[in-house]
Amino acid sequence: MESILKPLRDGESVLDLSPRSTVSGGVEDVYGEDRATEDQLVTPWTFSVASGYSLLRDPQYNKGLAFTEKERDAHYLCGLLPPTVITQQLQEKKLMKSIREYQVPLQKYMAMMDLQERNERLFYKLLIDNVEELLPVVYTPTVGEACQKYGSIFRRPQGLYISLKEKGKILEVLKNWPERSIQVIVVTDGERILGLGDLGCQGMGIPVGKLALYTALGGVRPSACLPVTIDVGTNNEKLLNDEFYIGLRQKRATGKEYYDLLHEFMCAVKQNYGEKVLVQFEDFANHNAFELLAKYGTTHLVFNDDIQGTASVVLAGVVAALKLIGGILADHTFLFLGAGEVKHQFF
Structure with a gap:
């Protein structure tokens, strides 16, 4: 079951929400999740409100010890949490103290990613309130090392992986993503990650990090963001021989095979999310970056941060x-x- 609780403001409870904004099926479509464009309906999904044990493992709505006693009673959390109620501010103070104790930047990165996977609102609270200190942790330069070691530190999948194995069914793959109202997609093929070269599938750290900045600095809600990695192989021999590498173990596809896969992806994106979704090409090699920008600049809402930004x-x-x-x-x-x-x- 998919949870669609409306994102809450600080101090607001899920109990305060109108049923019309939390349940689908003949009621108000708050986020436009039942349509890809204004005039094209898509098949509605069945939704339910997360509660109990499932709620504590839903990073989008989990508040940890910040759940009030009233919320714990209403959402079947009694006994699943220690009896104390801790404010988000105190949680932030504790986590910042813990992160500052790490001496290695990659350890700080992993701590932040773990937080994002269990308590999304607290992750962004930390990032927004400590942006100068944490920006180099969740993005450059630390994200470069994270991508190089992505296979070794991989714990839970982030974003959507589309490989050559999904050729012919990319639209189906996009529908596997739990969110329906996507506004921004950051996509990479991993061929030119920062100044580190071809990191293949392990380039996923870049779209994930970039979209964290979209939310923390640009105010785009996390559920509207989709990180994507297109895996067409890698020419990095070190990765191909690494037992922990998480991508396709083959040389990088080029020419027609490559562009056919990208074209299917771009068409599927428009079909699934509508014409207004923004696609940002990130860390593509020069010979593909300019080609993709020229090809889709007139048919899709796209830009390449490395070139135009x-x-x-x-x-x-x-x-x-x-x-x-x-x-x-x-x-x-x-x-x-x-x-x-x-x-x-x-x-």
Whole structure:
């Protein structure tokens, strides 16, 4: 059964929600979960409200010891938790103390991922309130090491994995994801993860981390975000020989086989989630990144952060600098250091 409790504000109880916003079947479709577009209905699913033991293992709604006594009575939690009630603020204080005791950044990363998997609201509370300290933990630079060792530290799957084995049935795979109202998809094929090269299926850490920032910094609700890894193999011999590698053990597919799989994915995304879903291409190799952006830029809502995002931020910085040093862009000479895609967008 799938839980669709409406996300709660601090201090709000699931008991305060209207039944119309929590139960499907002829009632208000609060999040548009029964439709992919405004004029195209999809088959409605059966929903139920999580309670008891299941509620404590649902990261989206679990509050741990922050459940009040009234909530514990109403949701069959009595006896499943210690008798004390601890506020979210005190939970945050305890967890930050624990995370700061770790000396190795990867240990902090794993602690944060474990938290995200058991108490989502507390994870984002920590990240929002301590963004300068925790941003380098959940994303760069620590996420790079996490991707390199993803197979070894893998505990619970995050995001959606679509491999060559799913060719011809990607739409069915998308329907396996529990959330129906997806607004943002971050997808990678793992070929150019940060400056680390081809990490294959283990590149999943990038979409997961990026979407955590969408929520913490951009305010997009977590249930509207979908991390995706397209697994077409890897040319990384070290990974292919690693007994803990979690992806396809084959050389990376190219040419028609590769683009056919990506095309099926893009078509399935629009069919399942509608035309307004945003697809962000992340850490694709240059030869595929520009091709995909050009191909789907007119048919889908897409962008490539490595190309367009980086270029726009750099350009904004340069334009802002002109207010201090004067003149126009043509009056100055710019040095580009490194091999990132930003230089292609300018020239």
